[in-house]
Amino acid sequence: MYEFVKNRLEKELLSIEDEGRLKSERIIISPQSSTININSDKNILNFCANNYLGLANDSRLLNAAKKYTDSHGLGLASVRFICGTQDIHIELEKKIASFLGTEDAILYAAAFDANGGFFEPLFGSEDIIISDELNHASIIDGVRLCKAQRLRYKHNDMDDLEHQLKKTINCRSKIIVTDGVFSMDGTVAQLDIICTLAEKYGAMVMSDECHATGVIGETGRGTHEAKGVMGRVDILTGTFGKALGGASGGFTCGPRAVIEILRQKSRPYLFSNSLAPGLVGASIKSISILEKDITLLKNLAKNTKYFRLKMSKSGFKIKKGYHPIVPIMLYDDHLAKLMSEKLLNEGVYVVGFSFPVVPKEKARIRVQISANHTTKQLDAVIQSFIKIGKELEIIS
Numbered sequence: 001m002y003e004f005v006k007n008r009l010e011k012e013l014l015s016i017e018d019e020g021r022l023k024s025e026r027i028i029i030s031p032q033s034s035t036i037n038i039n040s041d042k043n044i045l046n047f048c049a050n051n052y053l054g055l056a057n058d059s060r061l062l063n064a065a066k067k068y069t070d071s072h073g074l075g076l077a078s079v080r081f082i083c084g085t086q087d088i089h090i091e092l093e094k095k096i097a098s099f100l101g102t103e104d105a106i107l108y109a110a111a112f113d114a115n116g117g118f119f120e121p122l123f124g125s126e127d128i129i130i131s132d133e134l135n136h137a138s139i140i141d142g143v144r145l146c147k148a149q150r151l152r153y154k155h156n157d158m159d160d161l162e163h164q165l166k167k168t169i170n171c172r173s174k175i176i177v178t179d180g181v182f183s184m185d186g187t188v189a190q191l192d193i194i195c196t197l198a199e200k201y202g203a204m205v206m207s208d209e210c211h212a213t214g215v216i217g218e219t220g221r222g223t224h225e226a227k228g229v230m231g232r233v234d235i236l237t238g239t240f241g242k243a244l245g246g247a248s249g250g251f252t253c254g255p256r257a258v259i260e261i262l263r264q265k266s267r268p269y270l271f272s273n274s275l276a277p278g279l280v281g282a283s284i285k286s287i288s289i290l291e292k293d294i295t296l297l298k299n300l301a302k303n304t305k306y307f308r309l310k311m312s313k314s315g316f317k318i319k320k321g322y323h324p325i326v327p328i329m330l331y332d333d334h335l336a337k338l339m340s341e342k343l344l345n346e347g348v349y350v351v352g353f354s355f356p357v358v359p360k361e362k363a364r365i366r367v368q369i370s371a372n373h374t375t376k377q378l379d380a381v382i383q384s385f386i387k388i389g390k391e392l393e394i395i396s
């Protein structure tokens with residue numbers, strides 16, 4: 001009797017649209033890259049993907065995906081513990097664990113599942129999870145699924161984190177959880193201070209490295225490398241769907257016993273298909289490339305620095321930092337939407353974010369830089385920003 005529900009759903013959709021919150025999806029008819037084709041053959045400059053190293057259509061990764069598909073098939077039609085574990089799954093787990101500097105790793109279909117399936121097997125009502133208030137939705141959902149007590153600290157506020165830690169005297173175990181890099185601001189978590197506080201108060205530390213692996217740190221290891229605390233962060237979760245090739249797949253890296261408990265009890269691992277061989281091959285290749293050569297990583301840093309500097313000099317307000325997530329602050333919801341539309345007319349694809357995705361009066365355009373953007377493309381985008389910025393009287 002869908003009829004009973006239809007009316008309510010249609011009303012809800014209308015109200016989402018009325019509030020200007022309806023998400024519409026642009027149809028891309030090319031691979032993900034620094035230029036893409038949307039709906040027509042027109043080449044659009046793409047500055048809104050998580051394709052940080054430009055590997056999403058890299059021929060080395062595509063060939064690895066094909067090779068692993070040829071040798072190991074399309075997929076396993078099974079979960080890991082029944083008949084879904086291949087030698088290549090173990091190979092990738094060893095590879096990512098060694099890359100990030102942990103004892104062991106476990107694969108998931110996505111980082112969303114890695115976070116969603118992390119807490120419930122390991123923490124119960126005697127334990128406490130202390131979470132940054134702006135953590136990713138998948139961490140929030142994962143925490144919701146477990147019975148542990150919860151404390152939240154103000155975003156990136158280390159005094160408040162310590163204040164919360166002081167409340168955790170009487171518990172069996174405790175863990176501090178943070179995004180390594182926060183996706184709306186490009187803020188890098190203060191893992192150095194977090195680790196020091198964790199050691200003082202006897203807490204474990206977990207960092208979600210989705211926007212960090214292959215992006216920050218001297219050799220692209222991520223936030224723990226960038227903050228000089230490799231070996232002191234207990235748990236790292238991350239994705240193969242961003243810098244490491246942009247396909248999909250997630251992982252949790254950590255001590256052997258933690259990973260083994262997850263293999264025994266983590267529900268998104270136990271009850272979901274194992275990672276497709278093509279994805280495994282591409283992911284292994286992406287890590288191999290980074291291990292041998294950090295040219296892409298250096299290009300990414302160079303492009304980011306260039307873009308941040310030129311945009312600031314042109315008068316745009318940018319959240320300070322060094323991450324390739326570059327928030328161009330416009331503050332006004334309407335302006336963020338209008339500006340992104342006008343930029344698309346100029347052939348530049350960027351996305352405006354407004355409330356409730358970001359706080360009220362903090363609307364922005366989020367630009368994301370990639371290693372494969374050329375200087376010519378960066379200049380073209382900066383020129384378009386300047387043109388529209390003047391037109392809309394954002395800069396003079």
Ligand SMILES: *Cc1c(COP(=O)(O)O)cnc(C)c1O
Nearest residue numbers: 110111112136208210239241250
């Ligand atoms: C993208 C992202 C995820 C989800 O990653 P998927 O592999 O796409 O599921 C989780 N956490 C953070 C912080 C992310 O940015």
